[in-house]
Amino acid sequence: MVKKLIEKLSRAEGMAEKPEAPKWRIIQETVQGANRKLDNIPNQDAISVWQPSPLELPLILALSDGYRSPKSFRRQMGSQLAVKTALLILQEFVNYQPNLDHLRAFNTLVIDKLPQQLVTTWKKAVQHHLQEHPFSVEDLQNVAAKEGFYARQALEHNPFLAYGATLNAVLVTQEFILYLQLGNGDIICIDNYGAVTQPFLKDERDELKSLSFSNAWTDFHVRLIPLAPDKTPMILVATNSYAASYQTEAEFLQAVKNYLFQIRSQGCDTVQKNLNIQLEQISQQGRGDDISLGIIKKIDDRDIVDNLKLLKQTLAQEQNKTQKIKHKIDFMSRNI
Template sequence: MHKNKGLPNQDAFASKIFERGKHVMVAVADGHGDPKCFRSEVGSRIAVKIAIDLLEEVSKYSLKSSNLSILKGNLESSFSEQLHSLWKKEVEKSFLTAGFSRLRVTRPEISFDLHSEKPRCISEDSYLAYGTTLVSALVTRNLLMFAQIGDGDILVISSDGEIYSPVPDDERLLGNATTSLCSPEASKDFRFFIERLSGKPPLLIMLSTDGLSNSFASEEEFKEIAKTLLDILNTQGMEYLKNNIGCFMNDLSSDRVGDDITIGIIFNEEVLHRKSGH
């Protein structure tokens, strides 16, 4: 739909790997498509960059903390607050230099005038122009962490082949309704999953914006995508997946709901050496 209407892709993706793959972090974000959120592609790019920077700090901090309950308490209270605060600061920089006038309050809908004069201040409503969701993941040698606000999905295939969604559902996410980083209370809307990795790490972790899950009629069909990706890695290898996943997602979007689709994949390198069916 975005291509047909000449609109930008409002999704964003970022990742980072260090210590030879022992620390991996991925983030995907989905900027809101509403006309009121006309800078959301910028808001989503800001979100994923900040998420990766913070997850890198978490990975270093987690190595020094042996008590999981204390670690979880600290992360769940500080991560969302820091991310929301840093996101707002970057949004303010963008908004105050982009040449928007102040909010037009005489009209019933929220909108902005493009104007040659830079606005002198930013209001809470101004963040709406940059509204976005965020889904992020961190995997280290001893930690698995997911942090999410708004819609989007995380699927994990465990070492024994079980597929599950680690982050708790949010009952407020009905239809097109979603929580967002543009909300004044966004830091309270984050959902987390944090656990120590004591056994074998997952075979595959898939993060995706809601354009992917919305393309399927059921959760079972959606989960089959994660299995398919794992099978491709098993049988065709990483380069094949990298070279073909873009076309596959483009065709899926064209055939189904027409929404942006962005996927982030983290996989255990062992899957490249496993034979299909074993």
Template sequence: MNATGTSTVAWELLDGGVKGVAKKFSQDRGRALTTADGRAVVLTVADGHGSRAHFRSELGARWAVEAFTASARIYAHEVVRRGQDAANWPRLLAEARSLPQQVVHAWRRRVLIHEANSPAHGGNGSKSADAAPGGTAGSAPEADLAVYGSTLVGAVITDRLLVCWQLGDGDIVLVDQDGAAHMPFYTGPDMGDETESLCEPEAWRKARLHWQPLTGGPPPGVLISTDGLSKSFADHEGFLAFATGVRSRAASHGVAAVQAQLPDWLGHAAKYSGDDATLAGAIPAPGPGTAPAHPHTDTH
């Protein structure tokens, strides 16, 4: 922090994705951007379910990224504006807990607008996007949100706070400058293909939250990805080694060199997992900054 209160942390971004082998197109979407005059980063990835029952899920993933990005940019500006004072953190934490509901409502509205104009299962397309769930007799049928089903992972990073959200599968890895890697939401090996989804009723209640103030030394690198990347590794340790390698290679060769190689790395992963693989990341540029401390994770 300099004398004017402006962050001294500069962020370099990674952003890439590939489709799974034998797939016609990717169901994933992702985005990495800076906001608040470069003082905050927003990262997000979404993974459309992609099965026959979810035949518009690539649209669901796209709108999930758009909805999260819109809400997260507003939140990031508030964190930059108020987050330097720890007295404001309880209120910012409360706002972080309410963000998934904002995102789900925005996503649902976008889906219903599309359904009103192009019903997934036929019909005259006359249903209003503002209609309440469970119509009455003689009304147009309720939209099948599962058609657009998608997971969502996102993060907001500033020099003082790291906030992450997750709904459904996917991965968040925090990599410290010394190479130590940590996954705030990891609970063990994935035991199947079932996952929470934006298409579920009151989906925001199933979103997980990780809240982490940052104090002293450099902040962690943050990598978020769809599960097609982690599934390509034989074990959890192999995936963590990959994440550590991304940060160490960024330090030794520069983030631009890592970005140039990212399509090859993700393509290699997609060959092993058979799934789409998408990654968005933020690496703190060399120089003075802050370091992680006192994490807080909500699992409900």
């Protein structure tokens, strides 16, 4: 009778065995460039994440780099609105709950409509900000002084140019990974053995792309792939200034792979703790630009430090559940 009672209470406390879902971590940081500090220019990058249930899917990572042009004098706001928009639209996409078969059948819809939604929503947010903070005469005069009269005309014709920004975003669900990119920046995938792949080929024309351009949605790169449980990569997303801080592509890719090895040996918490200082040093040694970097990592068997922390947390939770059961048994025994 006591055994049946314990089994019943265990099921009530959720102690019945069930498959353990993979754990996912997000690491993120953005730093003001070394040269920007000297010139007293605020960080023009923005980075934001969404993971409603810690360590679980779905999750979103988005980052944006303010477009480097005198016309884009509100690029800091433009990049902030870009990541907010990406999180908003991709959350709506998740809430729609498309399954992989549906997405395969309507892949054109995903590729065509999602960028349009992103650009349209971003421009609405910009319009709202512009209504509350219209350009001053001095703003327009400064643009004309730096880039000429035609630059001022272009800005008056297309005020979105003042908010120019790139966008790189990744959505991971239990069924698929969605990559989006507009403008420069890097999305790098690293498998469990350190092999590097990129969802999009490098295109020098991307250096000139921005959300502020007319028909900007046509410049988006979008890729949707199934989530392969046994081959899930670590995904690193960074603004262009990170790669530009290295002299060669090989040095850059080695630096990317080093994050995988750091996570393996030190754990995600330590990597997150040290990331700010690391990026500041990279900026100082490189071009002195702002740098934003985010990492999405599924905790696997090789992540010893993180697995040990998770094991300790699970043990503490189970001990707490066991203690609750003992208290209930004692209470019921006294009242039999």
